Amino acid sequence: MSTEVLIGIVVGVVALIILIGVVGYVVNRKRQISITDKPAQMEPTDGTVREVDRSGGYKAGSGFNFSQGGGGSATIDKPKPEPKPEPEPKPEPKPEPAPTSDPGPVAPTPEVETGPDVETEPEVETGPEVETEPKVETEPKVEAGPDVETGPKVETEPTPEPESEPDVVPEPAVPEPAVEQKPEPEPQLDEIEPTAGRLSRLRGRLSRSQGAIGASVLGLLGAGDLDEDSWEEIEDTLVMADLGTAATSTVVERLREELAAGKVRTADDARAALKRILVEQLHPDLDRSVRALPHANGPAVVLVVGVNGVGKTTTTGKLARVLVADGRRVTLGAADTFRAAAADQLQTWGERVGAGIVRGKEGADPASVAFDAVSTGIDDGVDVVLIDTAGRLHTKAGLMDELGKVKRVVEKKVEVDEVLLVLDATVGQNGLMQAKVFGEVVSLTGVVLTKLDGTAKGGIVFRIQEELGVPVKLVGLGEGADDLAPFEPEAFVDALL
Ligand SMILES: Nc1nc2c(ncn2[C@@H]2O[C@H](COP(=O)(O)OP(=O)(O)OP(=O)(O)O)[C@@H](O)[C@H]2O)c(=O)[nH]1
Numbered sequence: 070m071s072t073e074v075l076i077g078i079v080v081g082v083v084a085l086i087i088l089i090g091v092v093g094y095v096v097n098r099k100r101q102i103s104i105t106d107k108p109a110q111m112e113p114t115d116g117t118v119r120e121v122d123r124s125g126g127y128k129a130g131s132g133f134n135f136s137q138g139g140g141g142s143a144t145i146d147k148p149k150p151e152p153k154p155e156p157e158p159k160p161e162p163k164p165e166p167a168p169t170s171d172p173g174p175v176a177p178t179p180e181v182e183t184g185p186d187v188e189t190e191p192e193v194e195t196g197p198e199v200e201t202e203p204k205v206e207t208e209p210k211v212e213a214g215p216d217v218e219t220g221p222k223v224e225t226e227p228t229p230e231p232e233s234e235p236d237v238v239p240e241p242a243v244p245e246p247a248v249e250q251k252p253e254p255e256p257q258l259d260e261i262e263p264t265a266g267r268l269s270r271l272r273g274r275l276s277r278s279q280g281a282i283g284a285s286v287l288g289l290l291g292a293g294d295l296d297e298d299s300w301e302e303i304e305d306t307l308v309m310a311d312l313g314t315a316a317t318s319t320v321v322e323r324l325r326e327e328l329a330a331g332k333v334r335t336a337d338d339a340r341a342a343l344k345r346i347l348v349e350q351l352h353p354d355l356d357r358s359v360r361a362l363p364h365a366n367g368p369a370v371v372l373v374v375g376v377n378g379v380g381k382t383t384t385t386g387k388l389a390r391v392l393v394a395d396g397r398r399v400t401l402g403a404a405d406t407f408r409a410a411a412a413d414q415l416q417t418w419g420e421r422v423g424a425g426i427v428r429g430k431e432g433a434d435p436a437s438v439a440f441d442a443v444s445t446g447i448d449d450g451v452d453v454v455l456i457d458t459a460g461r462l463h464t465k466a467g468l469m470d471e472l473g474k475v476k477r478v479v480e481k482k483v484e485v486d487e488v489l490l491v492l493d494a495t496v497g498q499n500g501l502m503q504a505k506v507f508g509e510v511v512s513l514t515g516v517v518l519t520k521l522d523g524t525a526k527g528g529i530v531f532r533i534q535e536e537l538g539v540p541v542k543l544v545g546l547g548e549g550a551d552d553l554a555p556f557e558p559e560a561f562v563d564a565l566l
Contacts, residue, residue, distance in 0.1 A: 259421045259550065261394040267554035271522075272564035274546040278527025281310045283343075283566035290339040295328065310528035311497050316350050316535055323349075344562050350531050351558035355540040359515065359555075360486035361392060363452040367483050368400070370443055370454045372476060374511060375491035376503050377460030380519035380545055382411050384491050385457040386418025387553035388543070392453055393422040400449060402442025402456035403428035404435040404475060415457050421550070425449065435459060435471065436478040443482045464506070473510045489542065491517045492533065495524040504537050513537070518556070519545030527565060530556070 285306045289299050300321060307317040323346045333339050361369045373385045382405065389399045401419045403412035403426060412428040419426040427445045429438035439456050446454035458475060461468035479485055490513045492500040507513060516537070521527055521544050530541050541556045 258423050259390070261390045261422065262551040264391050264394050267551070268544070268546075268557050268560040268564070271546040271552065271554055272560070274522035274552070275527055275561075275564040277523070277525040278310065278521065279565050281525035282307065282312075282528060286343060287336070287340055287566065290324070290328075290333070290343065291336045300325070307528060309526075311526040311532060312528035313532035313535060316528075316531040320346050320350060340566055344559075344566055347531075347562045347565070348558050350535075351562070352534055352540070353558040355534070357515070357540050357542045357556055359388070359489075359542055361388075361397070361453045361455075363397075364484075368443075368446045368451050368454050369486045370446075370456065370479060370483055371487040371489060372439075372456050372458065372479070372485055372511065373489050373491060373517075374458050374472060374507055374513075375460065376462060379460070379491045379493040379496075380517075381405075381460060381491045382414050382418070382457050383548070384489075384517050384519060384543070384545060384553065385415060385455050386421075387545070387550060389418060389424045389455055390422050390550060391553060392455075393424060397453055398449075398451040399424040400442060400446035400451045400454045401426040402439050402446075402454055404439040404442070404456050405459040406431060406433045406435050406438060407459045411457065411459070418550075425451070436475045439475045440478050440482060443479050447483065469506065469510045472507075476511045487514045488512065489515050489517050490539070491519055492529075494518045494521045494526060494529050497526055497529060500529065501533065501536055504533065504539070508537065508539070513539045515540055515542035517541075517543040517545065517553075522546045522552070527561075530561065 286303055289295065289303050289306070292299065295303075303324070304317055304321050307320060308314065312320070320343075324342065327333050327342045327346075333342050359371070361371055363369055371388070373381050373388075375381045385401065389401060392399050399419075399422075401415055401424050403415045405411035405415075406429050409431045412426075416426045416428065418424075425445070427438065427442035429435075429441070435458060439458075442456055443454050456475075456479070458472060461472060476485055476488070488511050490504055490507050492504060494500070504513070504516065516533055516539055518530060518533070518541050530544075533539070533541055544554050544556050544561075546552045546554055
């Protein structure tokens with residue numbers, strides 16, 4: 070009995086082992102088949118999905134995610150990611166973590182953020198070749214920043230600091246000390262000159278342009294009957310003053326009409342006609358208000374951009390003064406981290422009027438400094454945050470991309486109300502080239518034309534507006550702290566004539 074039972078048990082166990090082995094083999098095979106089947110099912114779905122399959126590999130993953138981020142224009146892109154859930158089982162095991170663990174989890178973030186990015190990217194396409202690469206790099210950083218609020222690179226900086234453990238407190242170390250210095254300089258606050266009527270008060274600063282445009286043209290017009298040589302001379306004068314050919318032709322044509330109609334008989338008539346025509350050319354109806362008033366839920370943000378040495382920092386400081394004089398609380402963001410002196414310079418401007426400043430370490434990521442400045446401005450409840458950016462060659466795609474990043478990062482936090490391009494009036498045609506390139510990277514809302522006091526080419530104002538369609542909002546008329554004036558077409562033309 071017991072032997073038979075024992076034999077029966079042994080046989081049963083052996084049979085069971087064989088059965089398990091067979092089942093295991095079959096299951097294992099099925100697994101292998103199912104893996105190959107999934108891609109096979111994905112492929113037929115549509116061409117795009119094929120790429121999803123490849124995303125198991127390095128290229129497809131970044132490619133697929135890229136097209137989603139780049140084409141962020143909403144609904145069309147969102148349906149694409151939905152098929153992802155199917156392949157998910159694959160990525161989970163290993164594929165995704167291996168190449169880039171970020172893309173997986175970060176994927177949803179870019180989708181939301183891509184909205185703004187998409188708009189800027191096409192614009193930035195100016196330097197198609199290399200640009201795509203920097204974008205890939207910047208976007209992940211940007212995305213990580215705002216979420217955790219550590220910002221793009223600020224993250225990395227704060228991290229090492231705590232590691233050094235003991236001493237100084239980590240992150241806010243950079244911005245806060247600067248802001249804390251407010252109390253001391255307060256007693257030395259400057260007295261700011263009245264902001265009203267500045268352009269009229271500073272009209273003398275336009276004397277060089279006045280001589281080149283007003284005096285010359287009026288002299289010719291007042292000479293009586295004008296022959297073709299005289300008209301040509303008027304034309305040359307206006308072109309020399311940088312009005313540009315289009316504005317010059319219009320002005321000369323209109324003057325001819327007025328004279329032919331017998332409307333100009335005296336020197337005063339000539340002056341009045343010229344003034345009227347020039348003012349028309351300056352599009353007096355354009356909105357030239359600087360969007361620097363706070364919103365219900367936060368400060369206004371003004372970004373100041375331009376190439377090296379045009380007067381960005383000076384203009385930012387001058388603008389802060391004007392705002393403070395208008396009763397506004399201002400925070401300055403020293404996002405020019407390439408030149409330490411620029412941050413010092415801006416800090417001095419701030420201290421003179423009691424404006425706080427947020428600055429980063431030299432060489433820090435400008436976008437993170439800008440982001441911190443806006444965050445601080447919000448926390449402090451200020452009315453406006455003015456961000457001074459580093460001068461950059463408009464011909465350097467990488468630097469320009471970085472500027473685009475500054476704007477995008479700030480926009481994670483709050484809307485950028487104004488992007489002011491600072492142009493040096495003395496550089497003429499090159500200024501227009503700069504403006505066009507900057508406009509492609511960060512859509513400009515206004516131009517500040519500096520150093521008009523040092524040039525006879527004030528006619529550049531006409532040309533900038535004509536060719537860019539962006540209004541000149543402010544003009545720099547000297548190195549003095551209050552030598553910034555709002556641009557008013559009538560007062561400007563008055564100063565020229
Ligand atoms: N005459 C005159 N000089 C000006 C005006 N605005 C700025 N400047 C001078 O231009 C020089 C450069 O000014 P910054 O403000 O340092 O120029 P920036 O664009 O910030 O320069 P980077 O930081 O190197 O990019 C300074 O000497 C200013 O005093 C102006 O309207 N008229």
